[in-house]
């Protein structure tokens with residue numbers, strides 16, 4: 001039967017350069033699917049915030065819940081595939097669900113549908129919220145459900161002696177994931193920035209969701225085109241139910257025979273032998289061994305997934321000016337897929353063969369251990385960068401202090417005497433920041449509200465104007481309106497992006513322009529002199545007073561941490577994907593892929609919990625804490641890995657099946673008591689063969 005299976009696999013698809021042609025359809029499907037997923041994800045928070053008008057907290061919570069759900073649903077997909085529909089049908093049905101979800105998202109983002117008064121804003125937000133939540137649920141079900149199936153289905157296309165090709169397939173598969181995600185994270189934000197609409201023009205979220213929806217349909221069509229070439233392993237009944245029942249029986253039976261009079265068995269699962277097939281017991285042992293090894297793995301993902309949160313926040317306090325190119329903080333994340341696209345081929349064709357040539361046996365579990373260490377190094381790099389950033393941050397008043405800023409609006413310097421302080425000379429048009437304890441009282445000072453207590457967000461610059469003229473002045477730019485500023489009063493802060501900004505100062509029908517350049521994360525108070533003459537150049541009549549310095553640590557300093565985390569990802573994730581396939585019994589390939597993805601979900605939950613619980617005041621210390629935790633987990637993992645013995649599930653299954661066939665034949669000729677004895681003998685023999693097949697250690 002096994003030999004037939006092997007022959008079948010090769011007969012199903014044409015072979016090109018030693019690879020089954022069917023693989024082409026699977027990797028193209030993965031490319032389009034990841035484009036669809038990451039493209040939609042790239043604009044999701046902005047959609048929540050600006051289209052559905054949710055606040056930051058709600059938008060972030062729903063976003064993380066959605067991501068976590070996408071890594072929990074693989075379990076569902078895997079059970080359906082391995083026990084009921086088979087991988088092929090599961091991929092088809094869940095891809096349809098997925099595409100419907102993406103279309104629902106695109107439709108939910110058409111503001112014209114409920115904009116009956118045609119003012120550009122939806123009139124029934126409930127419609128858009130409900131439709132988008134249904135859409136997200138279907139997407140989570142679809143993307144998570146097919147994820148373990150597509151990888152395992154790809155692995156299934158290879159024959160038993162195509163280990164090398166199968167390893168290369170998993171690398172190419174990973175390249176496609178990152179190629180798709182890289183393209184979409186660049187393209188969909190551009191689509192979102194377009195304006196579209198029937199009655200009124202608004203930011204085009206429907207297009208930003210519509211293109212990923214179209215790509216998901218393409219993914220489905222490509223997968224169906226390959227249909228005739230795939231090797232489709234049949235599902236073997238409700239395997240998960242059998243597994244649970246078998247484990248339950250083994251535990252119960254062990255408990256019933258807990259007294260010392262009963263001889264011990266090699267493995268606690270052997271207590272299921274009275275009722276269950278030896279092959280099933282052996283398969284469960286294989287799965288449990290791998291799942292046990294997975295226990296420390298979520299810690300890697302905990303660090304890995306902070307790229308999107310902590311590291312992006314770190315980038316907002318850095319300078320993204322790369323000469324001709326200005327990088328926004330969230331665009332730094334694209335460094336990860338770019339590095340994947342370069343590192344995977346380098347590792348596969350250079351580093352791993354070189355290590356092999358040096359006579360070192362760089363086994364999958366060793367690679368994963370090194371991957372974890374590299375991720376820890378990435379966090380040490382992040383901590384070092386953070387220390388540099390902290391040195392450039394302004395000092396803000398603590399909770400027991402207050403800050404006073406004195407601005408000399410006159411044209412001469414003045415002497416200021418503050419209670420309990422020496423007199424100071426304040427030059428014209430200058431600000432003097434003064435931090436004092438709250439119990440010091442100042443009188444006769446202009447009350448100032450809404451001053452900054454932290455660096456401006458997202459690399460923006462916080463700008464305000466102080467009017468030193470005797471007439472009210474209106475100030476505006478293309479990006480912000482500061483409104484009418486009364487004489488000797490100040491405007492609120494407005495957020496201005498980096499680059500050149502031109503401000504128009506207007507009084508009645510007269511106006512003049514003032515231009516200046518901004519970096520990232522600065523704050524300025526622009527003081528309008530009393531001497532300003534409208535109609536002339538007002539460049540010399542406005543003084544920029546720097547409240548907070550622009551970010552001076554360059555974003556390029558984040559590249560080493562991205563390099564190490566991505567090198568770690570290549571060693572850990574690409575290897576783990578293949579390891580989960582190769583160590584799984586034939587009827588539980590998708591289930592083990594889902595187990596692997598489950599470690600990603602747990603890692604994401606740990607990020608949420610740690611972010612809430614561990615309120616470490618210094619960000620660099622938090623990075624060091626995470627790095628240390630991963631090193632500790634890595635030590636535990638390497639010990640566990642040392643005791644792990646690699647198996648060849650196909651060989652073990654073949655031996656068991658052979659024995660069962662022989663037993664069947666013997667059954668016909670030797671019924672009765674002799675048969676029981678022989679099964680016992682064979683069982684011992686099978687265990688010996690199992691042991692022989694599991695010789696290689698870490």
Ligand SMILES: CC(C)C[C@H](NC(=O)[C@@H](N)Cc1ccccc1)C(=O)O
Nearest residue numbers: 177178181182333334336337340600
């Ligand atoms: C976490 C998943 C198991 C692995 C995989 N993700 C990646 O390969 C990331 N490098 C992709 C990426 C793209 C853009 C920004 C950050 C990460 C997956 O999605 O299957």
